[in-house]
Amino acid sequence: MKRILATLLLLPFAASAAPSKTAWATVAGYAGTTTLQNFPVLVKISESAVPGFHYSDCAAGGADLSFADAAGNALPFDVDTWNASGTSLVWVLLPEVAPGGATTFKMGWSDPSPAAANAAAVWTGSGHKGVWHMNAASPADASGSGNGGTAAGGATTAAGKIGSALSLPTTSDYVTCGQNQSNAELADAFTVEAWVNPAGYGGNRCIFGKKQFISFRTEGQSQITVTTPGKTDHKLTGLSLPDAGIWRHVALTFQKGATNGCKVYVNGSLIAQMNAGDITDTTTATEMWFGKNEWGQNYTGLLDEIRLAPGIRSADWIAAEHAQAEDGFVEFGSSGTASTVFFY
Numbered sequence: 559m560k561r562i563l564a565t566l567l568l569l570p571f572a573a574s575a576a577p578s579k580t581a582w583a584t585v586a587g588y589a590g591t592t593t594l595q596n597f598p599v600l601v602k603i604s605e606s607a608v609p610g611f612h613y614s615d616c617a618a619g620g621a622d623l624s625f626a627d628a629a630g631n632a633l634p635f636d637v638d639t640w641n642a643s644g645t646s647l648v649w650v651l652l653p654e655v656a657p658g659g660a661t662t663f664k665m666g667w668s669d670p671s672p673a674a675a676n677a678a679a680v681w682t683g684s685g686h687k688g689v690w691h692m693n694a695a696s697p698a699d700a701s702g703s704g705n706g707g708t709a710a711g712g713a714t715t716a717a718g719k720i721g722s723a724l725s726l727p728t729t730s731d732y733v734t735c736g737q738n739q740s741n742a743e744l745a746d747a748f749t750v751e752a753w754v755n756p757a758g759y760g761g762n763r764c765i766f767g768k769k770q771f772i773s774f775r776t777e778g779q780s781q782i783t784v785t786t787p788g789k790t791d792h793k794l795t796g797l798s799l800p801d802a803g804i805w806r807h808v809a810l811t812f813q814k815g816a817t818n819g820c821k822v823y824v825n826g827s828l829i830a831q832m833n834a835g836d837i838t839d840t841t842t843a844t845e846m847w848f849g850k851n852e853w854g855q856n857y858t859g860l861l862d863e864i865r866l867a868p869g870i871r872s873a874d875w876i877a878a879e880h881a882q883a884e885d886g887f888v889e890f891g892s893s894g895t896a897s898t899v900f901f902y
Contacts, residue, residue, distance in 0.1 A: 678702025
């Protein structure tokens with residue numbers, strides 16, 4: 559059942575200023591048991607989802623949007639996709655996401671003096687070293703870490719799980735992120751996440767690779783291999799991966815030398831784990847790729863929302879990343895009851 563949050567405030571009218579409207583939202587779809595800290599939540603904005611919202615009231619590209627927590631503190635946000643004839647996608651950094659639908663925040667639009675969007679603050683605030691929305695074949699790094707990609711071969715874009723996706727039609731297609739030194743800051747413990755939609759499982763298909771550091775790939779439909787080059791092959795066998803042509807969220811967490819330190823999640827659930835071996839010294843900048851590794855074990859299909867973070871994301875965090883791509887993770891109140899309308 560949707561949570562209905564209602565309030566109405568009338569202020570003195572002044573014809574010289576544009577009206578400002580707000581609606582309350584609830585993180586209703588988080589099913590975890592722990593409170594997530596500094597979590598970037600996906601807000602899906604449309605005229606049918608947000609009571610009282612009309613694109614005609616907004617500036618181009620959502621330039622007059624604003625977000626605030628329940629205490630009124632401004633929240634940084636990243637406009638991923640603006641679609642004035644459909645659903646727009648915005649990532650908002652929430653200080654906390656509590657279990658049981660206890661977290662609320664406010665969206666404003668048609669604001670005469672909005673806070674500017676700050677994509678880098680969303681992703682550095684959530685501890686990421688790289689975030690790629692795949693809105694272009696040469697995708698920008700939304701985290702502000704300077705790890706933008708360059709398309710190679712016939713890499714292009716297509717409809718994705720969340721906005722656009724990177725399309726890699728053949729094994730000659732991939733994206734390189736170059737040898738930026740900041741790519742190397744993932745030593746010892748890290749998390750890689752992505753939405754993937756493979757064209758097939760024949761042979762080795764690498765989702766993410768970094769030379770002399772890591773290769774994260776499928777080997778057929780029953781095995782995922784995590785290789786730390788020159789150190790260890792972590793072969794997670796006996797799996798039954800979802801069929802090709804289907805979107806699924808995958809995540810790898812790796813803690814050097816730890817018992818069950820190599821874990822793989824699919825669609826928010828842990829599917830395999832094993833002891834983690836050693837990893838190469840990563841203080842040297844080496845090339846990083848999407849859909850490729852140093853042995854040419856290239857991926858074919860679609861990739862979306864690839865993310866890198868130092869440290870280990872919790873099972874609750876990873877499950878929430880999967881769940882929020884579906885409708886209902888963030889809910890607005892019923893039409894006519896959830897908007898706070900300000901008249902100046």
